[in-house]
Amino acid sequence: MxxxxxxxxxxxxxxxxxxxxxxxxxxxxxNPQIAEAIKLSLFTSAIATLAALFLTVPTAYFMVxxxxxxxxIVDTLIDLPIVLxxxxxxxxxxxxxxPKGLLGPLLNGAGLTVPGSTIAVVMAQIFVASPFLxxxxxxxxxxxDQEVVNSAKILTGSRLRVFFTITLPLxxxxxxxxxxxxxxxxxxxxxxxxMFAGNLPGITQTMPLSIYTLMSSxxxxxxxxxxxxxxxxxxxxxxxxxxxxxxxGRKK
Numbered sequence: 001m002x003x004x005x006x007x008x009x010x011x012x013x014x015x016x017x018x019x020x021x022x023x024x025x026x027x028x029x030x031n032p033q034i035a036e037a038i039k040l041s042l043f044t045s046a047i048a049t050l051a052a053l054f055l056t057v058p059t060a061y062f063m064v065x066x067x068x069x070x071x072x073i074v075d076t077l078i079d080l081p082i083v084l085x086x087x088x089x090x091x092x093x094x095x096x097x098x099p100k101g102l103l104g105p106l107l108n109g110a111g112l113t114v115p116g117s118t119i120a121v122v123m124a125q126i127f128v129a130s131p132f133l134x135x136x137x138x139x140x141x142x143x144x145d146q147e148v149v150n151s152a153k154i155l156t157g158s159r160l161r162v163f164f165t166i167t168l169p170l171x172x173x174x175x176x177x178x179x180x181x182x183x184x185x186x187x188x189x190x191x192x193x194x195m196f197a198g199n200l201p202g203i204t205q206t207m208p209l210s211i212y213t214l215m216s217s218x219x220x221x222x223x224x225x226x227x228x229x230x231x232x233x234x235x236x237x238x239x240x241x242x243x244x245x246x247x248x249g250r251k252k
Contacts, residue, residue: 013230016223016226016227016230017227017230019220019223020223020224020227024220024224025224028220028221028224029224031218031221031224033201033205033210033213033214033218033221034210034221034224034225036201036202036205036210037205037206037207037209037210037225038207038225038228040118040121040202040203040204040205040206040207041187041206041207042187043118044118044121044122044125044186044206045125045183045186045187045206046183047122048122048125048126048129048130048182048186049129049133049179049182049183049186051122051126051130052126052129052130052133052134052179052182052186053133053175053179053182055126055130056130056131056133056134056137057133057137057168057175059078059134060134060137060138060141061137061141061163061167063075063078063138064138064141064142065141078131078134079131079134079135080131081127081128081130081131082131082132082135085191086128086189086190086191086192086195087191087192087195089124089127089128089191089192089195089196090124090191090192090193090194090195090196091195093120093123093124093127093192093195093196094115094195094196097114097115097120097123097196098114098115099113099115115196115197115198116197116198116200116203116204117197117203117204118197118203118204120193120196120197120198120204121193121197121204121206123196124189124192124193124195124196124197125185125186125189125192125193126186127192128185128186128189128192129182129183129185129186129189130182132178132181132182132185133175133178133179133181133182134178135178136174136175136177136178136181137171137174137175137178139174140170140171140174140175141167141171144167144170144171145170173243173244173246176243177240177243177244180236180239180240180243181236181240183236184232184233184236184237187206187207187229187232187233188208188229188233189206189208190208190209190212193206193208193209194209194212199212199213207225207228207229208229210222210225211225211226211229
């Protein structure tokens with residue numbers, strides 16, 4: 001059974017690499033559509049991950065250290081994008097931020113049209129990918145040695161100082177793993193992006209969207225982009241596993 005499952009996962013990956021030869025890699029990377037998609041994906045996913053870091057870490061700390069009515073509902077709501085179909089996430093974003101959406105009139109008054117822009121790509125990536133970082137940060141804060149934290153609070157008397165000098169450094173490796181996972185998820189985001197931002201070359205066409213387009217017009221280029229995403233995803237997972245091994249090694 002183990003071998004069957006391993007083959008089921010590995011064979012499609014091997015099939016992608018079997019279609020790519022080293023002598024065409026350089027040529028394919030010079031393809032303007034591929035180059036634009038890579039640059040846009042790297043840019044938007046980096047911005048989305050950075051924004052997620054600043055948004056989710058304080059939220060995770062608040063959720064772990066505070067008790068308030070309706071906490072279970074709030075906790076479920078912020079986890080919802082993990083299980084929400086990406087297409088539904090895109091529709092939700094569209095109905096919230098489109099010109100005729102909930103915030104549309106306000107944005108129009110400020111001269112902003114979000115759908116069809118690079119900002120929309122970043123927003124879709126944050127919406128779909130940020131809960132992975134939120135869950136990592138929450139897990140780290142929940143599993144922290146509270147005796148160390150409480151002792152630091154007694155000594156300093158400043159909750160904020162304890163957070164930056166004790167809590168955050170002790171959680172750093174777990175949060176970094178969450179950052180890497182969030183970046184990988186943002187890089188691979190498709191459904192919410194195409195629904196909310198569209199598929200405009202150089203503006204909203206990230207690597208997954210470019211693959212979708214290229215597979216009907218230039219399959220080899222689409223396979224090349226798929227290979228790049230597989231390599232990036234595999235590398236990120238390896239880094240996360242190494243960080244986890246290092247963390248558990250220190251605990252032992």
